[in-house]
Amino acid sequence: MNVLKACNVRNISPGKWRLLPLLVLSLFFNSIAFSQAKTLQGTVSDSLGLPLSRVSVSVNNTSRTTTDSKGNYSVNASKGDRLGFSFSGYGDQRVVVGESNTINVTLQLTSQTIDAVVVVGYGTQKKVNLSGAVAVVSGKEISNRPVANVTGALQGVLPGVTVLRGSGKPGAEGYGIRIRGFGTTESPLNTLVLVDGIEQDINLLDPADIESISVLKDASASAIYGARAAGGVILVTTKQGKAGKTAINFNTYYGVNITARQPERLDSWDEQILIDEARFNATGAKEFNDEQMEWLRNPNFSYRPN
Numbered sequence: 001m002n003v004l005k006a007c008n009v010r011n012i013s014p015g016k017w018r019l020l021p022l023l024v025l026s027l028f029f030n031s032i033a034f035s036q037a038k039t040l041q042g043t044v045s046d047s048l049g050l051p052l053s054r055v056s057v058s059v060n061n062t063s064r065t066t067t068d069s070k071g072n073y074s075v076n077a078s079k080g081d082r083l084g085f086s087f088s089g090y091g092d093q094r095v096v097v098g099e100s101n102t103i104n105v106t107l108q109l110t111s112q113t114i115d116a117v118v119v120v121g122y123g124t125q126k127k128v129n130l131s132g133a134v135a136v137v138s139g140k141e142i143s144n145r146p147v148a149n150v151t152g153a154l155q156g157v158l159p160g161v162t163v164l165r166g167s168g169k170p171g172a173e174g175y176g177i178r179i180r181g182f183g184t185t186e187s188p189l190n191t192l193v194l195v196d197g198i199e200q201d202i203n204l205l206d207p208a209d210i211e212s213i214s215v216l217k218d219a220s221a222s223a224i225y226g227a228r229a230a231g232g233v234i235l236v237t238t239k240q241g242k243a244g245k246t247a248i249n250f251n252t253y254y255g256v257n258i259t260a261r262q263p264e265r266l267d268s269w270d271e272q273i274l275i276d277e278a279r280f281n282a283t284g285a286k287e288f289n290d291e292q293m294e295w296l297r298n299p300n301f302s303y304r305p306n
Contacts, residue, residue, distance in 0.1 A: 037078050042103040043071045044085055052107060058084040135159060135217065139210035139239065146253045149203040150210065150236075151175035160217050168257060175203070179217050179232030192228050195236040202236060208249065211237045269296045 044055045044067050051071025058064045059077045061084060067073045077083065077097050086092045090107040097103070135158045142153040152175060155163035166174030177191045193202045216233040225233055265271065272288060279287040 040077050041074045044105045055087040135215040137213050143208045150205050150207050191231045193234045209238050211239045
């Protein structure tokens with residue numbers, strides 16, 4: 001009776017008593033839900049037992065994490081959930097969570113990756129038989145990108161291939177390709193580009209006409225081309241005619257380039273004074289004479305040519 005008095009049970013209305021069973025049931029089911037969730041750990045490796053890093057691990061196709069450099073992962077899941085493991089070049093795998101808190105997974109290479117045909121300097125080989133550093137991209141991946149030329153389409157597609165853009169002028173961006181960085185600090189080595197075995201500007205091609213592009217990145221892969229291959233070699237294979245019905249495709253797009261940040265400039269007079277001072281401090285001679293400086297004071301002269 002003293003306990004009831006301490007809890008002020010006599011002051012609880014009959015309507016509130018009806019909520020008590022619901023409160024007890026909610027606490028009961030919440031405790032069950034929390035007890036079912038657990039932390040799963042494991043290792044993802046290939047068929048040779050080597051750990052795979054950066055493998056995507058998902059729980060019911062929602063929450064995702066990736067494996068570390070040793071192939072280890074850790075996720076929170078409940079019994080009955082589905083774990084998904086996916087990695088580029090390997091087949092996806094699904095595992096249902098059971099009683100165990102450790103799930104180790106082995107991913108297998110896909111047949112497309114093993115049997116992929118790579119164009120090299122002396123013919124074609126299967127990628128699985130190659131010992132040199134060769135990267136391959138299909139024409140389908142390039143043609144689907146909204147760019148005006150092939151060089152721009154290679155940006156961010158192939159590992160070890162850097163695409164430089166020297167200008168923002170439409171149609172004259174001044175793209176350049178560097179394989180594995182710069183080979184020298186004096187003058188960068190140009191990449192040798194061969195289209196169907198003939199040296200040619202890659203930007204003259206229509207991205208839709210390309211079957212595949214192979215990039216030979218190391219000396220063993222590009223040795224057949226000699227000194228010209230010091231900056232790497234890009235081999236382009238164009239599409240050939242096929243038997244069957246005629247297929248006509250048409251693609252069009254448009255885009256707008258906007259300067260992210262336009263710096264504020266001084267007016268012509270103040271800018272020329274600062275340029276003259278900098279030139280005089282460096283060389284002892286001014287950039288402009290007095291007559292040229294007076295031109296800036298002329299009202300008929302553009303005061304803000306910038």
